[in-house]
Amino acid sequence: MRKIYVFDTTLRDGEQSPGVNLNTKEKVEIALQLEKLGVDRMEAGFPAASPGDLAAVNAVARAVKNATVIGLSRSREQDIDAVREALIGAQDPCIHVFLATSPIHRKHKLRMEKDQVLETAERAIRYARKYFDKVEFSAEDAGRTELDFLCQVTEMAIKAGASVVNIPDTVGYMNPQEFGNIFKTLKENVPNIETIQLSAHCHDDLGMATANSLAAILNGADQVEGTINGIGERAGNTAIEEIAMALATRPDFFGAQTTLNLKEIAKTSRLVSKLTGMVVPGNKAIVGANAFAHESGIHQDGMLKEKTTYEIISPDTIGLKESKLVLGKHSGRHAFREKLIDLGYELEDEAVNTAFARFKDLADRKKTVSDEDILALLEEKLIDTPEVFSLETIQVSYGNQSTPSASVRIRKAEGDVAEEVAIGNGSVDAIYNAIDKVTQENVELEDYSIKSVSQGKDAQGEVHVVLKQDEVSAQGRGLSTDILEASARAYIDALNRLIEKRKSPGRRDKMSLI
Numbered sequence: 218m219r220k221i222y223v224f225d226t227t228l229r230d231g232e233q234s235p236g237v238n239l240n241t242k243e244k245v246e247i248a249l250q251l252e253k254l255g256v257d258r259m260e261a262g263f264p265a266a267s268p269g270d271l272a273a274v275n276a277v278a279r280a281v282k283n284a285t286v287i288g289l290s291r292s293r294e295q296d297i298d299a300v301r302e303a304l305i306g307a308q309d310p311c312i313h314v315f316l317a318t319s320p321i322h323r324k325h326k327l328r329m330e331k332d333q334v335l336e337t338a339e340r341a342i343r344y345a346r347k348y349f350d351k352v353e354f355s356a357e358d359a360g361r362t363e364l365d366f367l368c369q370v371t372e373m374a375i376k377a378g379a380s381v382v383n384i385p386d387t388v389g390y391m392n393p394q395e396f397g398n399i400f401k402t403l404k405e406n407v408p409n410i411e412t413i414q415l416s417a418h419c420h421d422d423l424g425m426a427t428a429n430s431l432a433a434i435l436n437g438a439d440q441v442e443g444t445i446n447g448i449g450e451r452a453g454n455t456a457i458e459e460i461a462m463a464l465a466t467r468p469d470f471f472g473a474q475t476t477l478n479l480k481e482i483a484k485t486s487r488l489v490s491k492l493t494g495m496v497v498p499g500n501k502a503i504v505g506a507n508a509f510a511h512e513s514g515i516h517q518d519g520m521l522k523e524k525t526t527y528e529i530i531s532p533d534t535i536g537l538k539e540s541k542l543v544l545g546k547h548s549g550r551h552a553f554r555e556k557l558i559d560l561g562y563e564l565e566d567e568a569v570n571t572a573f574a575r576f577k578d579l580a581d582r583k584k585t586v587s588d589e590d591i592l593a594l595l596e597e598k599l600i601d602t603p604e605v606f607s608l609e610t611i612q613v614s615y616g617n618q619s620t621p622s623a624s625v626r627i628r629k630a631e632g633d634v635a636e637e638v639a640i641g642n643g644s645v646d647a648i649y650n651a652i653d654k655v656t657q658e659n660v661e662l663e664d665y666s667i668k669s670v671s672q673g674k675d676a677q678g679e680v681h682v683v684l685k686q687d688e689v690s691a692q693g694r695g696l697s698t699d700i701l702e703a704s705a706r707a708y709i710d711a712l713n714r715l716i717e718k719r720k721s722p723g724r725r726d727k728m729s730l731i
């Protein structure tokens with residue numbers, strides 16, 4: 218079996234998804250889970266974008282021990298210097314230098330001729346090689362680059378010292394046959410191509426990112442770049458879990474494997490969804506809630522007779538277990554700990570105690586506490602943001618013939634408690650107006666979404682909001698059996714993060730890759 222290297226870019230290309238804004242702690246949390254998943258390489262960010270991005274990449278670099286940590290850089294010395302600084306303390310650092318090569322990008326974005334592109338990229342790779350043993354070069358928009366020029370670019374990158382040459386389909390324009398042919402052509406025509414690794418980086422604008430990446434593998438790619446849940450710029454990137462499972466399910470066809478710990482897939486997917494606020498569609502391959510659900514009678518009948526009639530992957534393979542242990546308000550600490558272990562969480566005593574107290578509180582309000590409830594509860598407090606404001610009480614008055622009003626009682630960091638009342642167009646609006654009166658923060662609600670954590674009328678609701686103040690955005694989450702309380706909690710969480718972000722060295726909101 219050929220080994221396919223997994224280059225995860227959830228923390229860089231994935232973080233470029235609209236509305237996603239991870240803080241340093243969240244990036245580290247995801248990075249540590251990616252390490253458990255066993256990705257070979259992870260791109261932690263774009264250090265030149267801002268001092269805050271640089272600091273976040275550095276925190277990841279210092280935390281991760283068992284994967285190569287990568288920083289992205291344009292073909293400029295100051296970007297390369299920023300990556301050098303960001304990767305101080307990394308066990309296995311690597312720089313990812315890129316320059317666009319397609320005629321459209323050359324003409325309109327770079328305003329460079331072919332020879333200038335070659336020169337600029339070569340200079341950057343050589344400069345990067347002075348400081349890094351591992352340099353990956355990406356020919357941005359390779360998919361729309363003339364094949365003979367792409368061969369020239371690849372040859373130049375090899376000579377200049379790159380160890381990986383990445384072929385991005387930056388705009389998701391390719392189809393599998395064409396994309397596969399690029400790899401075949403490079404393999405057959407570029408001198409010394411066997412001395413480096415070739416990599417595929419696909420975007421999903423036409424829904425073909427996974428198919429294109431697999432075509433690249435079939436034609437000689439050694440590495441696939443992608444993100445968890447396929448998040449990323451516009452329609453997203455290749456979903457890592459789809460590549461890993463396609464290879465694992467069809468070794469007969471692909472003759473290639475990743476070395477991912479497949480049982481960590483479900484957990485990683487859930488964490489990325491939770492921290493980015495990007496909900497995984499129910500029908501998403503591998504990690505969607507319905508990916509292993511069988512609704513039609515014929516399918517159910519087949520499944521009961523023999524699972525393989527309709528199931529090509531056992532849910533257990535990606536770490537989805539059906540737990541037999543049902544918890545409720547009479548369950549004790551021991552059963553709770555067993556359940557946590559069952560769900561893949563081995564916590565310290567203190568963390569178990571905190572989680573158990575929260576579980577008891579929930580069990581008082583809910584008849585049965587499902588696995589999803591426990592996972593949501595565990596993950597809610599994963600990242601602690603200093604609480605400048607915390608919600609004490611909330612009261613809402615709503616009638617379909619009257620104006621909704623809300624009163625909130627909020628504790629401030631200094632210890633004093635403030636109470637305010639406000640009206641609004643709806644209950645959530647009234648709550649948010651009341652919170653604004655207390656906090657006196659002038660913020661804009663950019664995004665609001667709500668989802669149910671489990672089934673049933675008493676299910677917990679999870680709210681995700683994005684707030685913006687001047688050019689700074691922050692997301693927040695709130696969980697409760699009451700969706701109005703969850704809404705208030707999410708808003709206050711986002712406010713606390715916004716304030717924290719204001720204090721930290723300028724994290725940019727979205728990078729501009731020009």
Ligand code: KIV
Pocket residue numbers: 230315355357358383385386387388418420
């Ligand atoms: O899609 C792309 O071209 C990129 C590059 C920076 C590799 O993300």
Ligand code: ZN
Pocket residue numbers: 230385387418420450454
């Ligand atoms: Zn990309």
